[in-house]
Amino acid sequence: MPNRLIRGVAVSPGIVVGPVLVVRWELPPVPERTIASGDVTRELKRLHEALDWATERVQKMRERAEERTGPDEARIFDAQLMMLEDEDVVGGVERLIRENRFTAERAFEFKMLEWRGLWSSQENSTLRDRLADLADVEVRVIGHLMDLPERDMFDVRPDSPVVVVARDLTPSLTLQMDRTAVLGIACEQGTRTSHAAILAHSLGIPAVMGLQGVLERVKSGDRVVVDGWAGTLQVKPTAAEVAAADSRDRQRRDLDIELVAGARQPAVTPDGATVLVRANLDVPEELAAAQRCGADGVGLLRTEFLIVGRNRMPTEDEQATLYRRVGESFGGRDVVIRTYDIGGDKFPAAFRTPLEANPFLGWRAIRVCLDEPKVFRPQIRAVLRAAAHAPIKLMIPLVTRVEEVEATRELLDKEARALRRAGVEAASAVPVGVMVETPAAAVIADRFAEVADFMSVGTNDLTQYTLAVDRSNARLAARFSPLHPAVLRLLRDIQAVGAAAGREVSVCGEMASDPAAVVLLIGLGYRVLSVASPSLPLVKWLVRRISVGEAAGCAAAALAARTPDDAGACAREALSGHIDLRLLDPSARLPG
Numbered sequence: 001m002p003n004r005l006i007r008g009v010a011v012s013p014g015i016v017v018g019p020v021l022v023v024r025w026e027l028p029p030v031p032e033r034t035i036a037s038g039d040v041t042r043e044l045k046r047l048h049e050a051l052d053w054a055t056e057r058v059q060k061m062r063e064r065a066e067e068r069t070g071p072d073e074a075r076i077f078d079a080q081l082m083m084l085e086d087e088d089v090v091g092g093v094e095r096l097i098r099e100n101r102f103t104a105e106r107a108f109e110f111k112m113l114e115w116r117g118l119w120s121s122q123e124n125s126t127l128r129d130r131l132a133d134l135a136d137v138e139v140r141v142i143g144h145l146m147d148l149p150e151r152d153m154f155d156v157r158p159d160s161p162v163v164v165v166a167r168d169l170t171p172s173l174t175l176q177m178d179r180t181a182v183l184g185i186a187c188e189q190g191t192r193t194s195h196a197a198i199l200a201h202s203l204g205i206p207a208v209m210g211l212q213g214v215l216e217r218v219k220s221g222d223r224v225v226v227d228g229w230a231g232t233l234q235v236k237p238t239a240a241e242v243a244a245a246d247s248r249d250r251q252r253r254d255l256d257i258e259l260v261a262g263a264r265q266p267a268v269t270p271d272g273a274t275v276l277v278r279a280n281l282d283v284p285e286e287l288a289a290a291q292r293c294g295a296d297g298v299g300l301l302r303t304e305f306l307i308v309g310r311n312r313m314p315t316e317d318e319q320a321t322l323y324r325r326v327g328e329s330f331g332g333r334d335v336v337i338r339t340y341d342i343g344g345d346k347f348p349a350a351f352r353t354p355l356e357a358n359p360f361l362g363w364r365a366i367r368v369c370l371d372e373p374k375v376f377r378p379q380i381r382a383v384l385r386a387a388a389h390a391p392i393k394l395m396i397p398l399v400t401r402v403e404e405v406e407a408t409r410e411l412l413d414k415e416a417r418a419l420r421r422a423g424v425e426a427a428s429a430v431p432v433g434v435m436v437e438t439p440a441a442a443v444i445a446d447r448f449a450e451v452a453d454f455m456s457v458g459t460n461d462l463t464q465y466t467l468a469v470d471r472s473n474a475r476l477a478a479r480f481s482p483l484h485p486a487v488l489r490l491l492r493d494i495q496a497v498g499a500a501a502g503r504e505v506s507v508c509g510e511m512a513s514d515p516a517a518v519v520l521l522i523g524l525g526y527r528v529l530s531v532a533s534p535s536l537p538l539v540k541w542l543v544r545r546i547s548v549g550e551a552a553g554c555a556a557a558a559l560a561a562r563t564p565d566d567a568g569a570c571a572r573e574a575l576s577g578h579i580d581l582r583l584l585d586p587s588a589r590l591p592g
């Protein structure tokens with residue numbers, strides 16, 4: 001049966017069985033027809049009907065998003081509404097119909113092509129969210145004109161849930177997923193740390209990515225098993241395979257009941273070490289889940305959702321309100337707000353970033369913020385304002401130079417003074433931390449410990465940059481291993497210099513939710529982990545079972561290992577004394 005099992009990367013846990021819905025955003029070729037001059041009026045009428053219809057559809061989606069996720073996420077659709085009434089689009093398409101005698105669909109396609117080209121020439125071709133918005137509008141309008149079946153994610157009926165199979169998913173597309181309608185997600189592209197994957201995880205939808213060739217192997221209606229623990233997709237499973245998946249799922253759910261019961265209790269190892277397990281939040285709608293899952297505060301609030309897929313930047317007031325709300329939600333526990341990590345794989349719509357050959361090595365994160373005070377200043381001020389009410393800390397991503405921390409501190413001081421002068425309620429200072437996620441920051445972590453109040457290791461990027469493995473390249477997914485001895489040595493050193501300087505050092509990359517890595521991180525001395533909310537209860541459960549002594553032995557063995565597999569072996573063996581590893585990964589070999 002090997003060809004019915006496609007291996008990918010497990011990005012969001014859970015096992016589901018269901019029929020496939022292939023989601024494609026490509027349209028069939030639009031016929032190259034022209035119309036007779038007498039048909040122009042009729043064609044214009046068709047165009048306007050299609051635009052009205054599409055506007056109504058997008059507005060409905062917007063309302064739905066507002067109900068499900070709140071006003072922030074609903075704004076994602078504003079860009080599409082603007083496109084649908086844009087004078088250049090509407091007037092231009094009308095002209096193509098009138099003057100070139102194009103059919104409405106051909107004229108619209110032509111216009112969209114022009115826009116795509118325009119965005120590229122304005123160095124905007126890497127703004128994936130914008131291009132996805134464009135594709136979304138195009139599919140909707142042309143699809144209607146060509147009388148094609150509608151393909152909105154929102155039109156997936158809750159009474160016929162499906163497994164969505166797609167080439168790739170943008171963050172905004174993932175945000176639209178309705179858990180009652182979407183049983184699971186299987187994508188040809190993407191990896192554990194791509195943002196669509198992180199969102200799927202946070203939304204609690206089982207998902208597997210990096211499934212090469214999946215679109216050639218399945219069609220809509222095929223039954224599949226998505227195993228979000230193992231990272232596999234089983235095509236057309238036999239009854240026995242479905243039964244095995246069901247039984248694994250049942251065992252796993254039984255375990256989950258136990259996990260949930262203990263989620264709100266502190267995580268203390270059998271030999272008495274407390275490990276704080278905080279939540280990573282990507283969107284505000286995850287707040288409730290983080291509280292439910294017993295988060296000991298927020299270790300990473302990614303703020304990119306405020307700008308990705310939107311056509312305007314968030315105001316200072318809007319941010320201050322949101323940061324305060326998050327800050328006040330964890331009963332006095334720390335909430336770490338990360339400044340914008342623009343660039344890399346997170347592309348803003350409202351803010352133009354240049355086309356770059358290597359965006360991950362480019363104008364990203366703190367580099368952008370320090371160069372663009374109009375972007376950074378409102379965020380800094382909002383954090384200071386929120387910090388007057390809650391224990392908020394500020395964290396800077398992608399630092400490579402201590403000057404970046406110093407410049408951020410200067411800006412904070414300046415804005416705190418300005419707020420005070422203006423009589424606005426705000427903190428006079430906030431703790432400033434750095435993400436250690438570049439080899440440079442890791443190697444000079446001692447220097448960063450001098451200028452920062454705390455450090456958090458972003459193992460997604462640290463792994464990417466250390467191993468020179470693009471975190472979003474599915475072809476390289478197997479090489480993306482945070483357990484690589486090179487990454488482990490950096491993790492050891494960062495923890496050591498942080499502890500020597502009396503700084504809190506945490507890990508907030510996805511690695512912190514991998515059970516074997518949890519053992520190793522505790523063994524390396526980490527006492528603060530930050531993970532996506534669905535992983536929180538399991539991480540706490542594991543902490544309660546592995547003693548620091550045992551974990552330290554595993555970490556020593558891992559540091560001495562030659563390969564990532566060897567590095568994980570000892571930790572897996574330790575775990576196997578407490579849990580059937582096949583529940584975490586059915587293909588796992590039991591030690592011994």
Ligand code: PEP
Nearest residue numbers: 437458459460461508509
């Ligand atoms: C990381 O790089 O590990 C991290 C937590 O940040 P992000 O995934 O948002 O880049």
Ligand code: MG
Nearest residue numbers: 437458460461
């Ligand atoms: Mg990062």
